Amino acid sequence: MGEVDNLLTLIEDGSWHSLKQLSKKLDISREKIVALSKLLSETSIVEYKDQEDKVRLKHEWRQILESMDKKRGDGKATVGTIVLPPKKSLRIQDIQVTNLTDEELELDVRLINEKIEELAISILKSTRRT
Secondary structure, three states, X not given: OHHHHHHHHHHOOOOOEEHHHHXXXXXXXXXXXXXXXXXXXXXXXXXXXXXXXXXXXXXXXXXXXXXXXXXXXXXXEEEEEEEEOOOOEXXXXXXXXXXXXXXXXXXXXXXXXXXXXXXXXXXXXXXXXX
16 A cells, blocks of 8 residues: 555646656556556545546645644654563553563554554564474
8 A cells, every 4th residue: 555655645736747757756657556546436535537647645635634633743654673571561651551472563653743542562573483
């Protein structure tokens, strides 16, 4: 989904954009940018003019993205990774996180405007040899 997100970011102003220029900016093939444009057009997210080789974000989606940006504020996302050892705890903002397992856990954290927006937890792959 990264390419879709990047495409939507480039066209979020709602004006028409050349697929050739978008292909260069995103560093993906013309065929892929055409396929993404067609897919997003079929789902009514963008307007795609095949003959003119142009795409733009639909007005309704511009409004949705703008309202999401207002909710998040003007802050940039901050991301980080924390390794939580077995049977240990830590506090992130007002949240106590405790690892009750015998494995190290990896916590990937994304903050916007200093507020946790996303937390992903996975078991850290052991590099120990037995």
